[in-house]
Amino acid sequence: MIRVQLPDGSVIDVAEGTTALDVARRIGERLAQQTVAAEVNGRIVDATRPLEEFGGGEEPIRLRLLTTRDPEALAVMRHSAAHVMARAVMRLFPGTQLAFGPTTGHGFYYDFDLEHHLSEEDFPRIEEEMRRIVEQAEPFERFELPREEAIAFCRELGQELKVEHIQTGLADHATLSFYRQGEFVDLCRGPHVPDAGKVKAFKLLSVAGAYWKGDAKGKQLQRLYGTAWFSPKDLKAYLQQLEEARKRDHRVIGKQLGLFHLSPDVGPGLVLWLPKGAIVRSILEDFIKRELLERGYQPVYTPHIGRVEMYETSGHFPYYRDAQFNPIFQHEAGQLVDAWIQRLQAGTLGPEAERRLAAAAVELGCPFQDWDLTASTEEKIARLRRWELQQERYLLKPMNCPHHVQIYKSQPRSYRELPVRLAEFGTVYRHEASGQLNGMLRVRGLTQDDAHLFCTQEQVEEEFRATLELVQFVLKSVGLEDYRIQLSLRDPDSDKYVGSDAVWEQAEASLRRVLTDAGLPFSAEEGEAAFYGPKADFMVRDCIGREWQLGTVQLDYNLPERFGLEYIGPDNQPHRPVMIHRAPFGSMERFVGMLIEHFAGAFPLWLAPEQIRVLPVSDKSLEYARQVERRFRDAGFRVSTDTRSAKVNAKIRDAQLERIPYMAVVGPRDAEQGAVSLRDRIEGDLGMMPVNEAIAKLQEEVRSRTVRQVAKSAFTAPEATESEQFAY
RNA sequence: GCUGCUGUAGCUCAGCCGGUAGAGCGCGUCCUUGGUAAGGACGAGGUCAUGGGUUCAAGUCCCAUCAGCAGCUCCA
Known part of the structure; x- marks a missing residue:
């Protein structure tokens, strides 16, 4: 018998071989259906493993069933979803090499090495195959192999990346665990959901390149990203959240609102601040x-450039050389000699190339007529450096x-x-x-x-x-x-x-x-x-x-x-x-x-590029609108008047879309009383008020730098714990 | 930098298997003169990123370059 303690403190006795899922079943069939994984003595594990594998002895085993309500369960399910996706890809593209398939904050990915270039056009097919796998709801079966057998097994499966990983990354593991899903087997630490049917609402999101083991010199793989949730509702909320983030993209809004511009003619990564952004x-x-x-x-x-020597002293130049614009030389051979030194240092300069470099340098006026190709690399570099140090060299x-x-x-x-x-x-x-x-x-x-x-x-x-x-x-x-x-x-x-x-x-x-x-x-x-x-x-x-x-x-x-x-x-x-x-x-x-x-582009009043727009109700009120504009400007506001002969509705709509915090609608009724009908971007019509009153109200809002509204996210689904633990 | 994708009007985008370019918004003109999220008519606007190539013919196919996007890697 094994003693098991549940989160409410109660202790039950169960037979050996009992799993978390069995315990769940004993409490209720519904609970069993919702059980995705288990936390046993603080460790998240498969709900299908016998409990005694995780403890025993005098103390009762502490068990917490993880259901579709627990964020930890979400991570487990997503990892299983990654397996389901990998299985689908293997079916569609036999011979695919599997790399890593961990979970992320809101989903999962799997890295593959395969001939076919995956694209979004493949997603429907892969998703359809995944749905088929999920419907079959085959169990995830765990088994272990001693390392030599595990290596042989992976080799037999044709999974050379896994072989390499066992030999390097997992060198200190005596046994390796695998998970089987029908014809699909993957080296994996787990844990997993009991069966594929627990993977509910999922969607493939994107495909991109990734390096094998994160090494920029390593093999380039194809990474397929997906997201998975326990309910279609959560999935929908998450997709809406992505959409929301996309709409907030500063590059999109920056263009819409005329805040900044990036011109290829100026150069990549060089920002032009448009008047409103400025x-x-x-x-x-x-x-x-x-x-x-x-x-x-x-x-x-201080100036925008400085001598290279100064940055050599500070250490910035040598340390970040590859992330800096090349030095500016006054001497026209400067770049050439600089490249020469770097080639010598890298050991990538052949004698013929060096002879030509020397000739070119002489042609450009350097005193290298007697250049000795047979001198040591150190001597050569020292001589070139001596010349370089005599030059004016500046760094942005x-x-x-x-x-x-x-x-x-x-x-x-x-x-x-x-x-x-x-x-x-x-x-x-x-x-x-x-x-x-x-x-x-x-x-x-x-x-x-x-x-x-x-x-x-x-x-x-x-x-x-x-x-x-x-x-x-x-x-x-x-x-x-x-x-x-x-x-x-x-x-x-x-x-x-x-x-x-x-x-x-x-x-x-x-x-x-x-x-x-x-x-x-x-x-x-x-x-x-x-x-x-x-x-x-x-x-x-x-x-x-x-x-x-x-x-x-x-x-x-x-x-x-x-x-x-x-x-x-x-x-x-x-x-x-x-x-x-x-x-x-x-x-x-x-x-x-x-x-x-x-x-989302709607700056608080004190920061808004245009704070108030005066909207004359018709051309007949243009004159008064100008007066009102003047009043606001004299009070220190950034204000303009919409003089187009459009209807007020259209003017309001445009001002709203431009995220202008306040609109001052003015017509004959306002003119009569020296008033404006103030409209708040957030609250809507605030009614008619004297111009003075409107000015005082807005001045106070600027003075206090009030931040009145930032859009709330509709998205409240819990973020799963980022988990290195599912890293293979 | 690497892998993949993309580049068509000011903006967002359509353009099939190659046959000389289209929409909406915006812009201009005119009509309309209105009270809290789009009034109407007409019109202008394009070396289809750039440079090569294939072809009788290239926006469309191929290559290169430039730029952008996603991810990776990096980030003083």
Whole structure:
């Protein structure tokens, strides 16, 4: 007999070999039908496995039945759905190689290696085959094999990727588990639903490339994405949510509302801010600037380029070379010599090619007439570098910090003037790989609301604290109050970081202490730190539940060292300051892009590009409309008048579609009384009121930076737990 | 950067098996002068992304380039 404890505390005795499903059946047939998996002693497992496999001994086995109501069950079912999909693909495309098929936040995917190029046109066929499999409701049967047998078995199945995975990724597993579904068998840790009939409402969503084991140099696979839910209603709600997110796409809204433009003629990833988008940005910038002045920051301006040497000193140039625009050389042979050095370093330069390079360099005026092809690579590089260092070389700045460091260094500093806080909306350029570009969210030229704080070691925690407070304040001002903080620490086993262990430990401890003291919830992530120091990032959730990385605060003990920064302490001796990098918004491009999606283009009054539109009821009221427009403009509002000879209905419709917060309908009745009939974009007609009253009302809304409405998501279905555990 | 898909009027898109281009919205003109989400008529507008190729003939088929999209990988 086995003793089993249920969640309500009751304990029952069952015979050996009893499964969770049996227990469910004992309680009720309905419950058994809804049981998808089980949580046994805290572990999520198949409902069809004998309970004694998970425990025993003196303590009763703790059992929780997972039904279609539990989010954990959803993840199990989705993983089973991935198997069903894989089975369908195998049927339609025999010989398909299976890679990984895990669950995701809202669904699942499976990576395949197959000849046929999957496309959306294949989806109906695959889905139909999946439905057939689901209807048959065959059980998922689990079995285990010792590793050598498992390898032989996979080989027999022709699944070479699985063989490789057992030999590498699962090298320390003595036995491997498999799940069988009729003719389909897959290496899998599980757990799975009892039978395929538990996979209810599903839909294939997209197909895309993916790398085998996430390695960009590895084999390219085809990844089929799907979503699955326990009810068609949940599926429908989720698809609507996807549709909602699509409608909020800042690229779509940005075009509709004329906020920004990306022109291939200017270049990919280079944002053109149209007048309306520029207004939003400049209001945000003005807002921040005022806050910074109050908080003891000093505005500075620095150029868009700087000498490459400066970025070599800072470490940015060598470290991020491949993500930067190439250096600008004054000498026309500069690029050539630069490429030459890189080829030599990579060892990809043959003698004939090098001879031609040398000839070309001489032709362009370099003193390499006596170039010795037989010299060692080191000697060659040294000679080329010597030449290169004599040239004027500039970099489009990828970071503002080195420039700000120079401002700090421009005069001797006393401890009395610290902290020095230098702030700039600094535009930086990064040559992001073409596939990474995305509207305003990932661009090649971006403006950071940047600042660098130079302070003493004793001041670090206070400055960090004040910075966190600032970020919180600005996020609150735009109505973003749902966020968490991610503390990014170094990976102790990696060598990509600069600076000593002691300094890193000190920096990480400081950040942790301030976050803890401030009572801010944070999660610590190892290996996520920048190469020069740990950082705290604000992960902000928007109104439809998506998370965005915006503001960041980073501690840096490295740059002061590299640039030899100093201040004179009370002991009249030089000391090294500490630097803090921080950007509450991150970049203006990304932040505004995010705001567009968050508000679905309907900015709160204080940010709206056009705040009020005056709508004359007919041409006869044009004159009065102009007067009203003037009144609003004089009161500081961004206002226009719709002078078209259209009906009011049409004018209202257009203003609504343009997300203009307020409309002032004016006709003869209003003119008579010096009034407007105010219409609120959200509430509709507010009735007639004197112009003064309308102005006062809206001024108050601007002053308080009220955020009146963000669209609520209709989507409430629980998000399944992201699960590494189903990773194979 | 990699894999796949896409590129037709200002915007959203249709255009079959190759035969010289279409809709709605927007825009212009005129009529209409109206009170809270689309009044009507007429009209203008296209090197079918770019460059090659196949063909009697290419928006349509092939190749390359550029750009965009999805995902992967990356992100100071």
